[in-house]
Amino acid sequence: MKLAARSGAVALAAVGVQALMVFAFTAPAAHTAPHRVPLALSAPASERAAIEQRLAQAAPGAFAIHEVADEAAARAALADRDDYGAIVATPTGPHLLVASAASPAVAAMLTEVGSHLAPTAGAPGVTGVAVTDVVPASPNDPHGGAFTSMVLPLVMSSLIAGVLITIKLPRLRDRALATLLFALGGGLTVAVLASHTLAFLPGSYLPVAAAIGTSALAVAGFTTAAASLLGRRGFPLAGITMMFLANPLSAAATAPELLPTPWGAIGQDLPAGAAATLIRSTAFFNGHGATHAAAVLTLWIALAAAMLAAASRRTRRAPATVTELGTVTGPGTGTEPGTGTGTEPGAGTVTEPGTEAAAVARSADFAG
DSSP states (O other), rough: OOOHHHHHHHHHHHHHHHHHHHHHHHHHHHOOOOOEEEEEEOOHHHHHHHHHHHHHHHOOOOHEEEOOSSSHHHHHHHHTSSOOOEEETTTTEEEEEEEEETTOOOOOOOHHHHHGOOOHHHHHHOSOOOEESSOOOOOOTSSHHHHHHHHHHHHHHHHHHHHHHHOOOOHHHHHHHHHHHHHHHHHHHHHHHHIIOOOOOOOHHHHHHHHHHHHHHHHHHHHHHHHHHHGHHHHHHHHHIIIIITTSSSSSOOOGGOOOOTTHHHTTTTTHHHHHHHHHHHHHTTTTHHHHHHHHHHHHHHHHHHHHHHHHHHHHHHHHHHHHOOOOSOOOOOOTTTTSSSTTTTTTTSSSTEEEEEHHHHTTTOOO
C-alpha cells in the first residue's frame, strides 16, 4: 500500500511539473498583443493628428509614438534599436519603415496596421502604403524561426552543463574553471554553426561568439553556483528560474512589447531574454540596443561569482566546525567516562551517522 501511495505521489508530482511547464510556455504566446511598441513618426503638424488617430483606431494602445525630424532620423532610430518602425509622411502618402531583424513578428504587425494608413481610395497616383525594411532579417531566416530555435537549446544546454560540472567536479575552483571553458568553447562553436554552417546570424564572428558565450556563462554559472551553495536544492532553483521563467518570457520569437505587461520587461531581466536581445543586437545592429541586456547578463554572472565565493567560505569553515564538534576515530576521546576529553570508551563525540559532525558534512553536499 505504501509503495502504491508513493508511486501515485511521484506520478502526480510529475504531472504537475508537466502541466506547469506547458502553461509557462504557452500562456505568453496565447496572450500575445502589442503594448506600447516604440514607433517613430515624421509628419507635418497638419497630418500628424490624422495619422495618430488612424493608428489608434487600427490598434488601440499598441504604439508609443514619438516624433522625429525626417526620414533620415527615422532610419537612424531603427538602426539604433530605439524603435521597431517608423511612419514618414510624403507627398504621395505615408511611407512605412520597419526593421524585421529586430522582430519579424512586429514587422509583420506593422505592415498589417500600415494598410489602415492609406489615403482615401481613388487618390491620384497612390496605390497603397510603401513599406521599406531598413534592417532586414537574415535571408536564410526571414521569419526568425532559426533564431528562436537557437535560444531554448542554448539555455537548456547551459543548464545541463552546470549540472554536469557540479556533479563531476568536487572542487569549487575546478567548477569555476570548467564553467568558463564551457562558455568560451560554447560561444565559439555555436557562433560557427549560426553564422557560417547555417548562416542565419550575420555580423562579425567574434562579437557574436562573445554574445553567445556570455549568455552561456550566465546560465551555467548560476546553475553551478546555486548547487555549490545550496546543495541539491540549487538544481531545482536553477531549473525553475531558467526553464519555467526565463525561457517563456524571453520573447525571442516576438518582442517584449508583445507579451502581457509586466512580463515582457521582467523577461528582459532574466538570462534567456537578455541573451536573445544581446545576440540579436550584436548580429544585426552592430551592438546598438545591447546595453541593458549586457548589464543584465553581467549581473547574473556577478551573482554566480558571489554565490561561489560564499560556498568557498563555507567550505573553509566546515573542517573547523567539525573539529569543534570533536571528530574522532575511536570510540571516545575523554580521560573520564562521559567527559569527551580523554581516551576512555564512550567518552567522546564520534563521526557515526546521526551525529552533528556528520550533519555538517552532509550539509556541505556539493560545496566542494
